[in-house]
Amino acid sequence: MQRWRIGKSTVTRIEELMGPLFDPEQFFPAYDKDIIDKHRDWLFPNHMHESGRIIASMHSWLIETPHHKILVDSCIGNDKDRMPFRDWHAMQTPYLANFTQTGITPEQIDYVMCTHLHIDHVGWNTRLKGGQWVPTFPNAKYLFSRTEFEFWEQQRKQENPDQFNAVNNKTFDDSVLPIMHLAELIEGELDLIDDLLHIKPAPGHTPGSITLSLTDSNQEALFTGDICHHPIQVYAPEWNSAFCELPDQARETRREVLNYCCSGDVLMMPAHFGPGHAGHVIASNSGFAFSFIDGD
Numbered sequence: 001m002q003r004w005r006i007g008k009s010t011v012t013r014i015e016e017l018m019g020p021l022f023d024p025e026q027f028f029p030a031y032d033k034d035i036i037d038k039h040r041d042w043l044f045p046n047h048m049h050e051s052g053r054i055i056a057s058m059h060s061w062l063i064e065t066p067h068h069k070i071l072v073d074s075c076i077g078n079d080k081d082r083m084p085f086r087d088w089h090a091m092q093t094p095y096l097a098n099f100t101q102t103g104i105t106p107e108q109i110d111y112v113m114c115t116h117l118h119i120d121h122v123g124w125n126t127r128l129k130g131g132q133w134v135p136t137f138p139n140a141k142y143l144f145s146r147t148e149f150e151f152w153e154q155q156r157k158q159e160n161p162d163q164f165n166a167v168n169n170k171t172f173d174d175s176v177l178p179i180m181h182l183a184e185l186i187e188g189e190l191d192l193i194d195d196l197l198h199i200k201p202a203p204g205h206t207p208g209s210i211t212l213s214l215t216d217s218n219q220e221a222l223f224t225g226d227i228c229h230h231p232i233q234v235y236a237p238e239w240n241s242a243f244c245e246l247p248d249q250a251r252e253t254r255r256e257v258l259n260y261c262c263s264g265d266v267l268m269m270p271a272h273f274g275p276g277h278a279g280h281v282i283a284s285n286s287g288f289a290f291s292f293i294d295g296d
């Protein structure tokens, strides 16, 4: 289990699954084979599979500050009806066993922060118990943006949703609504817990996407959710995913966040990068490059 140190705080990666999940031509509408070819040396095998599919990791980040435990994003979850997305339907992964390997229990989590409310960021908010969806982290305050919640609440009311929204509606019902009595909806920027943690709007991928920054002893990590799904987007920041709701804004936010990480020596901790999962954005002649930093 990999762990990164930020001052006196630690960040641990909790894996749900990892593999060649997506066809890049479908995943990136602006896909350009020349760009992939230019980066083949480092893309294989950790970030691109020999089948040509891109590797994606589904993981949560567990932040332990001297006084609190915060989980960032909660993956896909077990037992959930996600048809027609067969790969994510009724999953049985060892996520909770992986979680307890950290030495802490779900009951000890103080905050669960979802960068946005897509299928793969809210799943473990709940688990199935006695036929009911109950909070996996019963003593936590669940944090996400009010804009995001209201967006998906509106989507939920649309008739004849497309396939992706239909699955996201199920997600809203089984992984968001059952924890609303524990939720706090965030508006604008917010300091959380003694200035160590700062939440900031980062709209584009979804209208209410947020980032979380952890600053401890002059070191900073930024939890960027799906602002970049794959490290190739650091080199091609104009590449959106097919799931970016507001394409122009997504590109603008991506550039802002990459600039922020680059200029401030900030450790970027995205939701889906393959090994080593986190790293520094560095300036290069053509724009940005990414330097992976392995955890201990």
Ligand SMILES: [Zn+2]
Binding pocket: 118, 120, 121, 226, 271, 272
């Ligand atoms: Zn995601």
